[in-house]
Amino acid sequence: MTAVKKARSPKVAHASGSAIDQVDTTYLQTLMGYNARRAALSIIELFLERLAPYGLKPVDFSVMSTICHNPGVTSRQLCATLNLLPPNLVGLIQSLESRGLIERKPHPHDGRAVGLHATPKGQELMVQAERTATELEIEKTAKLTPAQRKTLLALLQKIYL
Amino acid sequence: MTAVKKARSPKVAHASGSAIDQVDTTYLQTLMGYNARRAALSIIELFLERLAPYGLKPVDFSVMSTICHNPGVTSRQLCATLNLLPPNLVGLIQSLESRGLIERKPHPHDGRAVGLHATPKGQELMVQAERTATELEIEKTAKLTPAQRKTLLALLQKIYL
DNA sequence: TATTGTTATACTCTATAACTATA
DNA sequence: TATAGTTATAGAGTATAACAATA
Numbered sequence: 001m002t003a004v005k006k007a008r009s010p011k012v013a014h015a016s017g018s019a020i021d022q023v024d025t026t027y028l029q030t031l032m033g034y035n036a037r038r039a040a041l042s043i044i045e046l047f048l049e050r051l052a053p054y055g056l057k058p059v060d061f062s063v064m065s066t067i068c069h070n071p072g073v074t075s076r077q078l079c080a081t082l083n084l085l086p087p088n089l090v091g092l093i094q095s096l097e098s099r100g101l102i103e104r105k106p107h108p109h110d111g112r113a114v115g116l117h118a119t120p121k122g123q124e125l126m127v128q129a130e131r132t133a134t135e136l137e138i139e140k141t142a143k144l145t146p147a148q149r150k151t152l153l154a155l156l157q158k159i160y161l
Numbered sequence: 162m163t164a165v166k167k168a169r170s171p172k173v174a175h176a177s178g179s180a181i182d183q184v185d186t187t188y189l190q191t192l193m194g195y196n197a198r199r200a201a202l203s204i205i206e207l208f209l210e211r212l213a214p215y216g217l218k219p220v221d222f223s224v225m226s227t228i229c230h231n232p233g234v235t236s237r238q239l240c241a242t243l244n245l246l247p248p249n250l251v252g253l254i255q256s257l258e259s260r261g262l263i264e265r266k267p268h269p270h271d272g273r274a275v276g277l278h279a280t281p282k283g284q285e286l287m288v289q290a291e292r293t294a295t296e297l298e299i300e301k302t303a304k305l306t307p308a309q310r311k312t313l314l315a316l317l318q319k320i321y322l
Numbered sequence: 323t324a325t326t327g328t329t330a331t332a333c334t335c336t337a338t339a340a341c342t343a344t345a
Numbered sequence: 346t347a348t349a350g351t352t353a354t355a356g357a358g359t360a361t362a363a364c365a366a367t368a
Binding site: 017018019020023024025026027028029030031032033034035036037038039040041042043044047058062065066069070071072073074077078080081083105107108109110115130133134137140141143144148149151152153155156157158159160 | 178179180181184185186187188189190191192193194195196197198199200201202203204205208219223226227230231232233234235238239241242244266268269270271276291294295298301302304305309310312313314316317318319320321
């Protein structure tokens with residue numbers, strides 16, 4: 001069930017003039033980066049469709065979710081946590097604020113920083129959005145048992161955390 | 162060991178004026194898309210460094226690797242296999258050709274199509290590049306046992322294949 | 323009529339340098 | 346001096362529409 005086929009050496013080749021009917025990706029499938037990227041893009045494709053009604057793309061969603069679960073979090077903390085660059089967060093935050101989903105309040109101890117808080121409207125949106133996201137993910141991972149799903153999450157976190 | 166903590170509801174919040182010291186990402190960590198993307202980006206980051214000497218980025222690498230293992234493969238087949246769009250492959254193929262890594266030969270049965278073949282130079286480069294990629298991946302997944310690594314690959318493929 | 327490969331182009335995402343205000 | 350937030354901008358990646366040549 002977890003068997004992985006041996007990758008073919010690049011030197012092994014078909015005759016020069018023959019056509020390929022079935023493309024062999026055995027080697028690429030041995031690479032974690034390739035598989036993780038393909039799996040992520042597959043999920044994100046559906047994510048974009050399902051979350052479009054909320055006006056949220058993956059990064060917007062992760063930022064909003066993190067703000068909801070961490071009221072008062074700063075931009076810098078968001079960047080460090082979600083691996084974003086500060087300049088790329090500025091417009092995103094402004095957009096969320098102008099939509100009335102978040103508020104910027106002065107930081108309690110640091111006059112340079114700004115605490116980000118979800119408004120009631122933003123909180124309500126995210127309750128629905130998170131429900132939608134979780135549902136979509138369960139659909140996309142339908143071939144996995146709940147135990148396999150837990151295992152997969154834990155193993156992925158061992159790579160990037 | 163594979164335990165997954167319960168996600169906190171978005172409604173649960175700290176007091177409005179308090180600062181966040183440790184950012185809670187419990188909910189995002191329950192999402193496969195988030196974890197797969199973070200893991201992929203973590204691996205790709207090192208991939209870019211290590212494969213830069215070969216002049217190969219992830220997409221170049223996957224295209225070259227697929228051509229090596231499938232001599233005579235067409236652009237369309239590459240697009241379908243690697244989930245790329247034809248217009249975005251044109252410049253990439255031209256670049257690989259001008260570097261002397263691949264050759265374009267007429268397709269045996271289809272006058273519209275062009276068969277792509279790795280040159281000896283391209284094959285030699287890819288033997289080294291694939292070795293480097295495999296090494297880097299083993300480093301990045303060092304926290305996983307070989308059995309866990311196999312499991313992870315198989316589970317990811319259940320999502321996107 | 324459908325498909326392969328191509329061109330042109332637009333849009334999004336990501337990255338870098340430099341500035342200001344505060345610590 | 347270092348850090349938070351910001352601005353401007355450049356580069357890479359990804360997307361759509363339309364075309365010529367061939368099936």
